[in-house]
Amino acid sequence: MAGVSAGEAVPVSDQNDVREQHGYIQQQEPRFRIRAHHTGTTVTVYQAYRPEIGRAAARNGRxxxxxxxxxxxxIKPSFLWMMYRCGWATKENQETVLAVEISRDGFAWALRNACLSHYVPALHGDQDAxxxxxxxxxxxxxxxxERDLHFHPLPYRSLQLGLSGxxxxxxxxxxxxxxxxxxxxATKVHAHVWAGELERAAELLPQERPYLLEDDVLAHLRA
Known part of the structure; x- marks a missing residue:
């Protein structure tokens, strides 16, 4: 696997071996569950910005x-999904990756007041509503x-939360x-992936555990 870049095609047998060896396939993982790095009072989400915004935000804390x-x-609780989205911080205007620690109360408020971005008849009734x-x-x-270290899609989903107003x-x-x-x-993990050193790459990843919420917080958001 050495010398295979993220996103580059590899044989299906190799893909499966790598994912199973490093725990990227979790057959028991629910299709819709939030996984995040979190404490008793905060949850970490990720964003990527152009350097003049990202560096200023990290420097000033706002x-x-x-x-x-x-x-x-x-905002995205999954580090690897953020890496997939920004191409390991190589895409234009996404060169600076931020880990933003926010309050659990704020995160819950956003989820309670959120709407699914696509129409689900069982949840929404008629489409106009x-x-x-x-x-x-x-x-x-x-x-x-969700994505693994090679950005292959996994059989379960990762939350993306859009905020406006x-x-x-x-x-x-x-x-x-x-x-x-x-x-x-991001750069260090990518270097290990590029070199085929997946165990070293995985060891550097933020520890993202299931993020438990009351059922009513997500009931209207499960597609």
């Missing part, structure tokens, strides 16, 4: 004035396939406990 409150901002709910909600949720303002002004620039970590 987003700079150039950070737009008028756009939806997406869902569209009205989506327009009014300050947060939205989508579940995308009131939710974005609360996120920036009230929920943030700390911001860390984890771009060096």
């Amino acid at each position: 987003f700079p004035s150039s950070w737009s409150r008028d756009r939806m901002t997406w 869902w569209k009205r709910q989506l327009r009014a909600a300050p947060a939205r949720v989508q579940w995308d396939p 009131e939710a974005a303002a609360r996120y920036a002004d009230e929920w943030i406990v700390g911001i860390e620039d984890v771009t060096p970590l």
Whole structure:
């Protein structure tokens, strides 16, 4: 596996061997469950920005004035899904990866006030009602396939949480406990993946455990 870059195709047999060896396939993992690095009072989410925003945020512990409150901002509890999205911090305007520690109360507020980004008849009734709910909600949720170290999709989903309006303002002004620039970590993990050193790469990953919530918090968000 040495010399195989993230995202590069590898034989299916090798993919399965790697995933099973390193625990990337978890047959018992529920399809919709939040996994995150968390404490008793906080949860860590990830975002990627261009350096002038990301570095200022990490330096000051809050987003700079150039950070737009008028756009939806997406936060991701999965480090590897963030790596998949930003290409190990190599994509344009995503060169700085931030680990943003926010309050559990704020995270729960966002989920309680969120709407699924796609229509599910069993949850929303008629489609027009869902569209009205989506327009009014300050947060939205989508579940995308979780990724392994080679960015192969896994059989369970990873939460993406979009914040706008009131939710974005609360996120920036009230929920943030700390911001860390984890771009060096992304670069180091990527280097091990590139070299085929998957055990070393896996050892560096943030410890993401199931994030337990009351059933009513996620009941309206399970697709």
